[in-house]
Amino acid sequence: MACQSCATGKDGQPKGCKNNGTCGTDSCNKLTVFDWLANMSVPNGEKPFDWVEVRFKNGRKHYYHNSENLSLSIGDIVATQAQSGHDIGMVTLTGELVRVQIKRKKIDTKNDILKIYRKASQKDIDIWSEARDKEEPMKVKARQFAIDLKLQMKISDIEFQGDSSKATFYYTAEERVDFRELIKIYAREFRIRIEMKQVGFRQEASRLGGIGSCGRELCCSTWLTDFRSVSTSAARYQQLSLNPQKLAGQCGKLKCCLNYELDSYLDALKAFPKPDTKLYTEKGTAVCQKTDIFKGHMWYAYEGEWMNWHLITTDQAREIIAINKKREKVASLEEYAVELLVDTKTEFENVVGQDSLTRFDSPKGNKKRKNNRSRNKKPVHNKSEVKTNDGKKAKPNKRVSTNKKNQVGNNNQPNSKNQPNKNQANSAKPKPKPRPKRKPNKKRPENNNNQTNENK
Helix, strand or coil: CCCHHHCECHHHCECCCCCCCCCCCCCCCCCCCCCCCCCCCCCCCCCCCCEEEEECHHHCEEEEECCCCCCCCCCCEEEEECCCCEEEEEEEECCHHHHHHHHHHCCCCCCCCCEEEEECCHHHHHHHHHHHHCHHHHHHHHHHHHHHCCCCCEEEEEEECCCCCEEEEEEECCCCCCCHHHHHHHHHHHCCEEEEEECCHHHHHHHHCCECCCCCECHHHHCCCCCCCCCHHHHHHCCCCCCHHHHECCCCCECHHHHCCHHHHHHHHCCCCCCCCCEEECCCEEEEEEEECCCCEEEEEECCEEEEEEEEEHHHHHHHHHHHHCCCCECCHHHCCCCCCCCHHHHHCCCCCCCCCCCCCCHHHHHHHHHHHHHHCCCCCCCCCEECCCCCEECCCCCCCCCHHHCCCCCCCCCCCCCCCHHHHHHCCCCCCCCCCCCCCCCHHHHHHHHHHHHC
């Protein structure tokens, strides 16, 4: 369900909060649960479950008792009970599915009872929306006050209560922070009751939302409700590079998605021999270097020859291990080695909508290279360039003319006057290079004038 700011505007055009999927006022479609029991009728003689789920800003949810027996449906804005005053939220779940959620989250329905007062009136909604508009400018000032006091903390978010009587400041910090002086400044500046609440880095990312490296919205801000611990062993089992920049999410911790496929990897590794076991051959002892879970291959290398890897299958590895248990050795791994012909075109072309690796290679580019090479080569003419016995190029004869009249008959035949004979060319030595001419000195005319005057 959409919030009020995402409703239709003038002439039927959508308003939209322009936050790219994460609503700035009431977090549209965030941590929603599909009510798959909505179409099922309640059995005869039983009353419908009188608890509802209410969502507040940034996915914060609570369960309230509908003691007034109000006819509530998903999307209704209601006024709920708070510690002091009342709060405004949106109903996100009703019916029997709320009973399942309460049981899963282990909520005590006998002691922890919060009630729904009424459906929110227009006055309640106006006060609620005005309070939400104050949150962003207040957050900027709050961060500046914390920086001025040199506190090692970050104000990540501010949430107003529905009746605008209290503001909750969410902050993150690595160590314990003494913010008593900060609260006094906030109370004097904002003139409101203040509550400070520390959250973790993952909770901060789930509240603020964002786009992950996969191109989708963060799992913690859309559907993930519990945060399980993630270790680097999950990356090792999946044979991922231990690069913290790629394995860490926006919260700075390891990505939660590393645990999604971990169980399937662990099940697949049960069919593989342990990588610690060594293979004993007459050529030497082989140690496992890498495993391919999808193809069932293993790479081994001899001790001392770490650069040469030998590829075998898991069945062949088990066979060698069974022979080694009998205290026998295999001749070498080359007998079991598998040669894989990897064709990059067939491997990457048209696989899950991918293009080939050579789609940017145009046939015209090869022709241009050939033409450039032919241009760079200088043509050898009999008239201009003659090679000696040493392989050096002799300088062309100055008497040779480039007129077409001198070229009589076959071009390959040397002219007696203009071109040297082949025997003479072979015996001739390259002439030394002429010295460069001196540039005329500017002071010479003055000296000549002086000499003429003296002669006179």
